[in-house]
Amino acid sequence: MDPYELLGVDRDADDAAIKKAYRKLARQYHPDVNPDPVAQEKFKEVSHAYEILSDPQKRAAFDRGGDPFAGGFGAGQGFSFTDIMDAFFGGAGQGGAANGRGPRPRVRRGQDALIRLDIELAEAAFGVTHELKVDTAVVCDTCHGAGAAAGTQPKICETCRGAGEVAHVQRSFLGEIRTLRPCAACRGFGTIIADPCRDCGGDGRVRSRRTLTVKIPAGVDTGTRVQLAEQGEVGPGGGPAGDLYVEINVARHETFTRHGNDLHCTVTIPMTAAALGTTMSLPTLEADLPDADPEDSTFELEIKPGTQSGTEQVLRERGVPGLRGGRGSLVVTIHVETPTRLDSAQEELLRQLAVARDEEQPEGHLRASGKGVFGRFRDAFNGR
Incomplete structure (x- = not known):
C-alpha cells in the first residue's frame, strides 16, 4: 500500500509533517494503547510506511517505483524504538543532537x-x-x-565511528526493535x-x-x-x-541588634538622670567604620525629666540602608537603673526625698488588664 496514503500526507511533505502524522497514528494504534488485533496490524503498516518515508534513500527508491528494501531489509525491520518513544512523548532522546542523536559535546558549562x-x-x-x-x-x-x-x-571512536551511540537490536512481535545507547568505548563523545x-x-x-x-x-x-x-x-x-x-x-554586634532595616539598642541610665533629665552622646553604628565621619559617629539622646524604664525613642534614618533605597530607624530603649548600694549619706538623702514627696509609705497601683488573680478572688467572695 502507498505509504503516503497510510500516513495521510502529501507526496511533497517534509520530514516534520511525516513525523507528526506518524506520531498521531502510532498513539492511536500502538498495541499498548489499543489491544484490538486489527489495530496491531494497522500499527505495523503505519510503522512500515514511516520507515520508508523517514529514510531519504528508501523514500527516493519508492518514488522512482523501485523496492525501498532492495538492500536486504524486510518489511518492518530496522525500525527505531526511539521513533516510538517520540510518538508517545514528543521529545528527543538522549544525546547531543537536536533530534536526540549524536555525540555528547566535550565542552560544557561548569557548575555554580x-x-x-x-x-x-x-x-x-x-x-x-x-x-x-x-x-x-x-x-x-x-x-x-x-x-x-x-x-x-x-581521534574518531572506531566503535561508534564518531556517532557517540551504538545500536542494540532486539526482536519482538513488531520485528527488530533498534535502541540507541551511549557508546561505552568513548563514553558518548564520539572521539577518544x-x-x-x-x-x-x-x-x-x-x-x-x-x-x-x-x-x-x-x-x-x-x-x-x-x-x-x-x-x-x-x-x-x-x-x-x-x-x-x-x-x-x-556577625553578632555587642551593642546593636538588627530587625529588618531597623537597629535596636538599650541604654541604661541612673535613676537620678531619669528623674531630672539629661542629654547623652552615644556612638552610632557608623563609628565601627574605619573611615567614619566624626559627625556621623555619635548621636545625641535627650532624656526628658521623669523618663520611665522601658521608654523607647525612635531616631529616623539612623538604621540600616535598604537594598532598594531608604534607611531604617534606630530604636533606643531606656532602662532606668535603681541603685543597690548606698552609703549612709546617700540613704539619708533619699529618705529626705521620700519625706518631701510623701512617699514614706507608698501605695502600690495595680493596673487593670482583664480579671487578674485579685479580681477572681473578689468575685468569688461576692458570689459572682
Whole structure:
C-alpha cells in the first residue's frame, strides 16, 4: 500500500509533517494503547510506511517505483524504538543532537560555586569590598581546554565511528526493535583522547586557588547571596564557567541588634538622670567604620525629666540602608537603673526625698488588664 496514503500526507511533505502524522497514528494504534488485533496490524503498516518515508534513500527508491528494501531489509525491520518513544512523548532522546542523536559535546558549562563570607554588622549595613580566596576549576594552561597532549588531537571512536551511540537490536512481535545507547568505548563523545594532557588528565581543566575582589552592597543581611557571573567552576573541556555565589553571614554586634532595616539598642541610665533629665552622646553604628565621619559617629539622646524604664525613642534614618533605597530607624530603649548600694549619706538623702514627696509609705497601683488573680478572688467572695 502507498505509504503516503497510510500516513495521510502529501507526496511533497517534509520530514516534520511525516513525523507528526506518524506520531498521531502510532498513539492511536500502538498495541499498548489499543489491544484490538486489527489495530496491531494497522500499527505495523503505519510503522512500515514511516520507515520508508523517514529514510531519504528508501523514500527516493519508492518514488522512482523501485523496492525501498532492495538492500536486504524486510518489511518492518530496522525500525527505531526511539521513533516510538517520540510518538508517545514528543521529545528527543538522549544525546547531543537536536533530534536526540549524536555525540555528547566535550565542552560544557561548569557548575555554580558557593562560598560563605563572614562580615561585621557595619559592613553589612554600609557595604564593603572584600578579597576572597576561592578554589575552583580553571582552564588548563597546558592544553588550553583541549584535553589532549601537545601536538595530538582526539581521534574518531572506531566503535561508534564518531556517532557517540551504538545500536542494540532486539526482536519482538513488531520485528527488530533498534535502541540507541551511549557508546561505552568513548563514553558518548564520539572521539577518544588517546594521549591525554598530563596536567589535566584529558578533562581540559585543573583546580587552582585564586583571589577575587567582591563588592558587598549596602543593606545585605545574613543569607543574602551576591552573584559573581562566570566566576564559578570552569566546565569540562574548558567550557564556560558557572557563577560564583557569595553567601553573607553577619556577625553578632555587642551593642546593636538588627530587625529588618531597623537597629535596636538599650541604654541604661541612673535613676537620678531619669528623674531630672539629661542629654547623652552615644556612638552610632557608623563609628565601627574605619573611615567614619566624626559627625556621623555619635548621636545625641535627650532624656526628658521623669523618663520611665522601658521608654523607647525612635531616631529616623539612623538604621540600616535598604537594598532598594531608604534607611531604617534606630530604636533606643531606656532602662532606668535603681541603685543597690548606698552609703549612709546617700540613704539619708533619699529618705529626705521620700519625706518631701510623701512617699514614706507608698501605695502600690495595680493596673487593670482583664480579671487578674485579685479580681477572681473578689468575685468569688461576692458570689459572682
